[in-house]
Amino acid sequence: MEINISILELFKILTAFVVCWINFVVVDTIFGLPKKPGVYGAEVIGKKIEKVGGNINGGYFMGNIVCSPDASAGTLFASIFYYVLGFKGVLIGALLIYIGNRLCNDPGYAGTIGTITAGILIYVFSDVLHLISPKYFIVGMVIAILTIQGLYPQLSSKLLGHIAKKLRVL
């Protein structure tokens, strides 16, 4: 199978990635993900990341993302539901994220508010400015989660801890 991606599409994916990354990191940090682990699994992940040379607060952030659908899952949900159903899909996604949050012992503020802010951003970029259509946000969000969780956790946890200190959450 041959894959053809033009420079313009790459630029759109890159912009969507930056928008998604800023949205979910800022919302999750403001709602206190780096402060404390929500469940036992998040604490285990946080301590493990600290042991391999990362930051404990960034580790808690990453553990909480894994253990409950926070603004990261919310942004991905918002992209997919906006692609399928438009803005009312974002509202359905926010409800589903809220139920998922409550099942995972999370009050639910970060996930739902992250979903709705992501939906507003996608609406502005796709239907108001006509720059980037929602499908690029799906790709952008997958890459954004990859940069946080997948590529190099030690460095990303330090970055997340630094952002938490800058936003005065800790």
Next chain:
Amino acid sequence: MIYLYIISVVVAIFVGFILRLPFKIDIDSFEGNVFFPTIVISLGLMAILEYFGATGYIYPILTGVVGGVVSKYINRLFPGVDYGN
């Protein structure tokens, strides 16, 4: 159809007020308040109903009432436990 959503949110907040939910938003608490999660639940249910073609005035009132009542009893429906404090 944006008026359906506005009616739904207004009814949800009104029902939450009648059920004496607190006004103060506490992001560490598992209990509901007047604004959260009433608005999320009522908007989400209204979006699902509108997707299936429900456009009468009864539906936003219904979803608003459900949003308020679920928000009142949310900590019995999905109980949260204190951990890591």
